[in-house]
Amino acid sequence: MTRTVPIIRALGVLLLAQFAATVPGSAQTPVHLTVQVIHASNTGSAVDPALAKIRSQLGSMKYSSYTLLDTRPFSTAVGGKHAMPLPGGKTLDLYPYGLSGGSLELMVTITDGSKRLLDTTFRLANGATILVGGPAHADGVLIVAISGSF
């Protein structure tokens, strides 16, 4: 009797660990985010070949030139916070905070110093891309494309 109790406890711990490892949306679920920083302008008519995947989405904007300034992949997990600098002293913060219904729940903020330009939360399907544009940069605007796979 005295031996069976520790064995039962050990089995319970193992089951809980297994359960935590298999529950969708847990902190162990790997999340891959890709952030592309694009400069859009009406100077020229070149579209960066690296933007081929989202070219159809960019076509809805009235700019003639799209240049990829930076690509930053993030291999993280739900609950991980990441920040990356944007041109012009701005900062992009990413916070994947959950998985629900097959979609990644993501919070994104763009700040310019102490000024918060954008604070949004959205759900991103696997492989989907969201575009955030508008901040002025050089002779055009910045567009941030955020893609997620998990």
Next chain:
Amino acid sequence: MDPRECELIEPALSALADRELFGPERETVAGHVAVCDACRRTLEDYRVLGTAFREGIHAGSERDLSSITWPPRPEPAPRAPSRVLTRWRRLIYDVTRWVDPWPVLAGAAALIALVLGIGLIQPAREPANAVEIERVDAAGPVMVIPGNGGRMTIIWLFDADDQPDQTPTPI
């Protein structure tokens, strides 16, 4: 002694030994036995045999039978439940008497296979919206532009310097 007279008397000797003869018949038989040695011996044999028979019956009647036990009769085994003709079994039995079930079962199996096959060949559904905006807070005006059947979304931030013709158009 005339043998024919002995043949006539002999069947009555047993009755005489058992004292079942009366009247003239008894006198006739007894008179013959008195003069016939063979029939007298036969009568003695009947009497001895009758005495032994009665004693055997008497001894048997006084025997204690209470100690005699027979093996108990085995209880009949209860009928297996599966063999009990329940209401449903009776219904199935009645139906199958008049309808051959195999074509019906084959048709049902084909229908199930057809439904499953249609379900398998249907293309996987894509999510209605690849991006679902829950909340947007911005320092200035903002426009959320869903397009391409919900498979893409653009969040556009406006500054005071933005020109109206620079905003994206929904598709």
